[in-house]
Amino acid sequence: MSKISLNLNVWAIATDPIYIGTGGYSIGRVDNTIVRDPITKIPKIPGTSFAGTWRYYIALYLQSLFKDQYRIKRSERIDVDKISDLFIDDINNRNEQGFSEIKEWVYYEGNRYAAIKCAGQDESPQDEYSEACTKDTGHCGNCIVCKGFGFSKKDHSWQGMLSFSDLNIALFPIYTRWGTKWISSGRILNEAGLLQEGDGFDEDNMIILNEGAYGPKEGWLNLGWLNLPYKTAKMNIDFNQINSLFNIKEKDICIVPDKLISQIINSSLEVRTSVSIDPITGAAKDGALFTSEAIPRATVFYGTVRIYDKSMFKGIEIKINDSYAKINDLPTVKQLTLALKSTAGFYETLGIGGMTTRGFGRLKVLLNN
Ligand SMILES: [Zn+2]
Structure with a gap:
């Protein structure tokens, strides 16, 4: 239906051990096992984890620019043209990209509805979707995060324009x-x-x-x-x-x-053995010794992010469950590319996967056209 318009190559290097657990399976002496390719049995970072963290990082970045004091009350929403002065200094202090590049995607019209709730799971998928979202809960359905990664509401769902492959081990x-x-x-x-x-x-x-x-x-x-x-x-x-x-x-x-x-x-x-600590006595809990495995630091991964151009859907009404929803506005492929590039740096501090509070999960991520 929609054509692939851009294939971005992803390269990443682990700067910490990476732990993405399967939950519940034990292999040999390891209690907490990591995700593996079902055929080769080689550990990997699944595309779902990769997409989920990036979704969160873009939502977080937008919120950090709008900040609480500048965030417009729900009733009056952000006037995208007016936010420039407020965060121009902020952007200048971040040197990853020039101001014009950040502006290009941050000023996407739908971002005025962006909220941190656009990251993560929708808390109220049963709400009706409206183009001028005024609800305080769930995905807004308008911002670059919702349009790029997709969202689902009671009467309307949108698959998104981004597709993330697994990150497989290259070296x-x-x-x-x-x-x-x-x-x-x-x-x-x-x-x-x-x-x-x-x-x-x-x-x-x-x-x-x-x-x-x-x-x-x-x-x-x-x-x-x-x-x-x-x-x-x-x-x-x-x-x-x-x-x-x-x-x-x-x-x-x-x-x-x-x-x-x-x-x-x-x-x-990497295999690590840890114990659970009893919060009352501060000592190790009896029988609470467990081992976890992880992909070691300095592993190099490769993968792809595809961006689909869905501009042909603009202005079209789509019938979903007896009601019609219109696709009004969509971010461009360039805006999505820039959004990904400006936020890739979050992987270096916040990381991916589990046990990030124990020094796991950081990655350096590179996106190439
Ligand atoms: Zn949103």
């Missing part, structure tokens, strides 16, 4: 006797678009190091506790896309067979 850090290497496989490098056309690496039981790597031309290398034979070969990996995020060198890359990578990653996850 995984692993301890070797020659220092940290980042492992990947032929399939993963290909899927992540890091290989030049025609290059392929899939040696059956060998790992491949770059010609420039430390050590003899062939021999054995330990990846964690696994000792594997290696050979050296010329690599032509295109790191241009990720260099501004993470300056990685080919000599630190180790390509492992596709059939082994899942085993190697799963045997090198």
Whole structure:
């Protein structure tokens, strides 16, 4: 129905261990397991978590600009043209983007209805939807967050214009006797678009190091506790896309067979043991020892965000459950792109997933056109 108008490549590096739990499953000695790809069994950050946090960050950013004292009473709503003076200084103090770029998406007309409640789940999905939202609860249905990520009301639902893929592991850090290497496989490098056309690496039981790597031309290398034979070969990996995020060198890359990578990653996850504390005595609760696994810091992920151009729906009335709703105004693809870019920095402080209060979850995220 709607065409994809922009595919943004996402690259991210974990600056903390990342824990996104499955809830309730135990594997071996681990009580709190993380989300994995059902086929490869390689841990990942699911697209739903990724989209959910970004939704929250955009809503948070808008609120931080409007601030309480500037926030217009519900009855009179924000006059988008008048907010400029109020937060011009504020924007100038944030150097991620120029003022004109931030203005371009923050001034989207529907943002005058934005509220922090547009993030997260709608508390009152049974409300009727109106274009000039005056309700204090639930998603407003008008702002760039609601239009971009979608919302659902009693008589009207909107799928949104953004689609987030899972963030899959592209490069995984692993301890070797020659220092940290980042492992990947032929399939993963290909899927992540890091290989030049025609290059392929899939040696059956060998790992491949770059010609420039430390050590003899062939021999054995330990990846964690696994000792594997290696050979050296010329690599032509295109790191241009990720260099501004993470300056990685080919000599630190180790390509492992596709059939082994899942085993190697799963045997090198971070595992932590914690106890629950009894809030009354301040001591450990009896029998409350638990272990959690996490994706280690310095793991590099890749994924995509697609932005769908739905401008053809503008002005059209759509029949939903016996009533008609009209799509009045939509943010442009450019406005959505800018909104994502201005808020990607929140991942560096607020993070993603669970246990963020225990130093988990921070990511550095890069969006490339
Ligand atoms: Zn909204």
